[in-house]
Structure formats: structure tokens, C-alpha cells
Amino acid sequence: MSIAYLNGSFTPLSEAKISPMDRGFLFGDGVYEVIPCYEGQLVAMPYHLERLNHSLSGIALTSPHSEADLLEMLLTLVQKNGGGNLGVYLQITRGPTMKRQHAFPEHCQPTVFAYTFPISEPSDGSTDTASCFTAVTKPDKRWERCHIKSTALLGNVLHMMEAVEDGAEEVLLFNEREELTEAAACNVFIVSGGAILTPELDHQILPGVTRRQCIELLQRYTDWTIETRPVHLEEVLKAEEIWLSSSTKELAPVVKLNGVAINEGVPGPRWEAAQSLFQQYRFSDF
Ligand SMILES: Cc1ncc(COP(=O)(O)O)c(C=O)c1O
Incomplete structure (x- = not known):
């Protein structure tokens, strides 16, 4: 069973739910990363976090989690999904809103979602x-x-x-x-x-x-x-x-x-x- 992370909780992916009023769903108002993981070890994590921060500032969104918390959460997610060779998907959207309006709402709690999917190790160069x-x-x-x-x-x-x-x-x-x-x-x-x-x-x-x-x-x-x-x-x-x-x-x-x-x-x-x-x-x- 694939385990996902959604807004502070680990849950089976099939049970993870977000609001249809989430601005990620309504407008694509969010950013993401895909991080490869081989034998349980994340690849180039500092580069992914650096780019995530640039993407977040590019859409004027503040992550609700520190880099250290995000890293800890992703490592826990990898463990809960059995380690091994996984793609780790992390998405942060501006979150759910009461009213569908283009301009950013004043108060919004970002949605943080992550899940993993199986990948195979890339070629050895042969x-x-x-x-x-x-x-x-x-x-x-x-x-x-x-x-x-x-x-x-x-x-x-x-x-x-x-x-x-x-x-x-x-x-x-x-x-x-x-x-x-x-x-x-x-x-x-x-x-x-x-x-x-x-x-x-x-x-x-x-x-x-x-x-x-x-x-x-x-x-x-x-x-x-x-x-x-x-x-x-x-x-x-x-x-x-x-x-x-x-x-x-x-x-x-x-x-x-x-x-x-x-x-x-x-x-x-x-x-x-x-x-x-x-x-x-x-x-x-x-
Ligand atoms: C449009 C686009 N360009 C480039 C890349 C490669 O980026 P990265 O090497 O960080 O996976 C991706 C990866 O998803 C992409 O979607």
C-alpha cells in the first residue's frame, strides 16, 4: 500500500483528500519537485530544496515547513514506503479558498502533499x-x-x-x-x-x-x-x-x-x- 503525506499526516494514498476549492486544483497555483531515491537515499536534495525555494518565491508563496522539516518528512515517507528505488513527488499549493478569485486571497493555508512511486535505477552507461x-x-x-x-x-x-x-x-x-x-x-x-x-x-x-x-x-x-x-x-x-x-x-x-x-x-x-x-x-x- 502506497503511503502519502498530506498536511501533517501520513495516510494511504487512496484515502488522501483535498478540497475541490484548493487553488492548486482550480488554478494550478502551486509548485512541485520530483526527487529520485535509490536504496532509500535521496539524490541531490540540497539542489531540489534550493529550486523549491526559488519556485515558491516565484509565485510569492511561503512554505509552511522549514527545509529541515520537509527533509525529515520526506525521509519518513520513503521509509514508510519501504525505501528502495522511489520517485518522491512533493507539491505545495496556495491551499483551499472560500471563493474562486484570481488574485491571491489574504488568508490561505498552503496544502503540502507528497507521495512516492516506484522507479528503476537509471542505466549504468552501457x-x-x-x-x-x-x-x-x-x-x-x-x-x-x-x-x-x-x-x-x-x-x-x-x-x-x-x-x-x-x-x-x-x-x-x-x-x-x-x-x-x-x-x-x-x-x-x-x-x-x-x-x-x-x-x-x-x-x-x-x-x-x-x-x-x-x-x-x-x-x-x-x-x-x-x-x-x-x-x-x-x-x-x-x-x-x-x-x-x-x-x-x-x-x-x-x-x-x-x-x-x-x-x-x-x-x-x-x-x-x-x-x-x-x-x-x-x-x-x-
Ligand atoms: C519541463 C522540464 N524541464 C526539465 C526537467 C528536468 O528537471 P530535473 O532534472 O530537475 O528533473 C523537467 C523534469 O520534470 C521538466 O518537467
């Missing part, structure tokens, strides 16, 4: 264990605040459906200058002329914890050229390798883009080396 993706390219039609990890994900959901409708598993998004932003649920890296390129952080992309870990690992353990800069569609279409990054996937190779094979349809050598660094160092303090 081609045999890689989870490979197919993707398509599309114009990014989301809002101008993609740096906030908001629960209001309808834009991302609709983009993911564009991928599904085209028979692909992810979508690489491009702004009006045809520069890469990110994917519907991941950040993106490409290998071009041997260099590792990824868009710089701004309002168009989520500051991914895995993106941050990847850059730090590559800077520390390789002598590769790593550039955070605008990445044009033309460079992506000609890339030697394309990687998706997210907390539960770490680095996943894109092996087909718009129906065309990348690196002959198999994960590339740079991906193998980068993902095996995650395998070795995912728990290290960066």
Missing part, C-alpha cells in the same frame, strides 16, 4: 541498459515563466501530446528564433563537433537539477568542452548525439529525431561516458 528515446521538434508555445517548477503543466502536457500524435516519446521545443529551449519533461544536451552544448538558464527553461549535476560532473571529470549558450535548430538536426536529462532518467539518449536516426540509432560514446559518471557519482556532494 548501451544494453540505456532507455533510448525518439523525439520530434516543435515550436515552444508555453508561457514566459518556465523557470518556475509550477504544477500548471498544461502547456507541457499539450506538447507531449504532439510527440505522442507523431508516434514519438518526447518533443524538443524551439523558441521563435529557432533556438532550443527544452523538452516537455526534460532538459536537453547535444554533442556537436565533440562539444557538449545546452541552452543557458533563463525564463524559457526549467533549471533542471540533473542538468546542473551533468554540467558539474563533466566539468570535474572530463576535459570536454561544455558550452551553455543558444543552440540553434540547425545544430540540433546535425547533432552527433542528443541527450534528455531529468531526475528519474538522468541522461537518456535520443536515437531518432523527426524520424531520422541519430548516431545510427544507438546511444553515442559521449552519452556512455557521461551516464557512467552519474552511476559513479550520483550521491556525491558537488
